[in-house]
Amino acid sequence: MFRTLVPAAAVALLALTAGTARAATTGGCGIVSAAGHSWIVVAKGVPCSRADQVVRGFASRTAHVRSGATVVVASPLGGFHCILASHGRPGGSCATPGAVKNVVWLAAS
Numbered sequence: 001m002f003r004t005l006v007p008a009a010a011v012a013l014l015a016l017t018a019g020t021a022r023a024a025t026t027g028g029c030g031i032v033s034a035a036g037h038s039w040i041v042v043a044k045g046v047p048c049s050r051a052d053q054v055v056r057g058f059a060s061r062t063a064h065v066r067s068g069a070t071v072v073v074a075s076p077l078g079g080f081h082c083i084l085a086s087h088g089r090p091g092g093s094c095a096t097p098g099a100v101k102n103v104v105w106l107a108a109s
Helices: 002-018 048-063
Strands: 028-034 037-044 070-073 081-086 090-095 102-107
Touching: 028 048, 037 048, 048 070, 048 081, 048 090, 048 102
Parallel strands: none
Antiparallel strands: 028 037, 037 102, 070 081, 081 090, 090 102
16 A cells, blocks of 8 residues: 555645646635745645644644655544655645545645
């Protein structure tokens, strides 16, 4: 499962990087300020209030992921798997298997 989780999450982060301008669209939870950064937050099947809590909880750890690294972390959401990564910009995602529900965040700058 770990081998499929990391590539899937990396693809999700790359897709988010390409679509940061669409944060105001369906699923966009807006911008959250935490750990000295602004984070673009997008959620599917998770209320934005809960997604914002997840981002605030991981913000400091996400900001400190070294460039090019991907780290699997314990999820605060039952049944979700989470990763933190830095591929151009720091970001992270928590998703259920198949990404039926997910929370994705990316540093805005």
